[in-house]
Amino acid sequence: MQIKVESVIVCEDIRKEINNKEILIGVYSGNIVVASYPAMLKLAFWVELVPDSMDVHHLGLKIESPSVNPPIEVEFDLSVKEANTAATIAFGNLPIAIERDGELKVSFKEGDGDWSVIKQKKVLRGPVPSA
Numbered sequence: 001m002q003i004k005v006e007s008v009i010v011c012e013d014i015r016k017e018i019n020n021k022e023i024l025i026g027v028y029s030g031n032i033v034v035a036s037y038p039a040m041l042k043l044a045f046w047v048e049l050v051p052d053s054m055d056v057h058h059l060g061l062k063i064e065s066p067s068v069n070p071p072i073e074v075e076f077d078l079s080v081k082e083a084n085t086a087a088t089i090a091f092g093n094l095p096i097a098i099e100r101d102g103e104l105k106v107s108f109k110e111g112d113g114d115w116s117v118i119k120q121k122k123v124l125r126g127p128v129p130s131a
Contacts, residue, residue: 002051002052002053002110003049003050003051003052003057003059003078003110004049004050004051004052005047005048005049005108005118006048006049006050006086007047007048008045008046008047008048008106008118008119009024009027009045009046009047010027010028010032010043010044010045010104010106010119010121011024011025011026011027011028011043011044011045011046012025012026012042012043012044013025013026013042013044013092013093014044014046014090014092016090022046022088022090024044024046028121031121031122031123031124032098032104032121032122032123032124033123033124033125033126033127033128033129034098034123034124034125034126034128035125035126035127035128036125037098037099037100037125038067038097038098038099039097039098039099040095040096040097040098041095041096041098042093042094042095042096043063043094043096044090044091044092044093044094045061045063045090045091045092045094045106046088046089046090047061047088047089047090047106047108047118048086048087048088049078049086049087049088049089050084050085050086050087051078051080051083051084051085051087052083052084053080053083054080054081054082054083055080056077056078056079056080057077057078057080057110057111058075058076058077058110058111059075059076059077059078059089059108059109059110059111060073060074060075060076060108060109060110060115061073061074061076061089061091061106061107061108062074062105062106062107062108062109062115063094063096063104063105063106063107064104064105064107065096065097065098065102065104065123066098066099066100066101066102066103066104066123067097067098067099067100068099069097072094072096074091076089098123101122101123101124101125102122102123103120103121103122103123104120104121104122104123105117105119105120106118106119106120
């Protein structure tokens with residue numbers, strides 16, 4: 001059993017339409033820029049996975065930020081009804097403390113396996129563009 005991570009998107013919010021489509025709002029396409037430190041961001045994480053077998057997979061997602069706070073770890077079960085077909089998971093409204101320049105890291109694990117980094121975003125202090 002193995003799950004391939006196809007993509008990871010960091011954004012401000014994720015909503016689900018009545019037709020089951022997901023709307024990603026405020027996607028961070030480049031660096032995450034904050035006006036000053038410390039900063040508290042509400043972030044959402046959208047992950048596309050492709051499992052190679054039909055089964056219940058026990059998975060984990062970990063978010064580390066440039067702060068003294070411990071990482072946020074989420075464990076969950078993914079019940080797969082069709083192998084080799086993309087599935088998505090979305091975690092939203094997570095409070096992420098940012099205390100200095102550094103990297104936001106998203107890691108993934110399957111079962112009791114090791115964590116592997118699947119997404120990194122630079123976090124910088126600087127002018128925040130406005131609309």
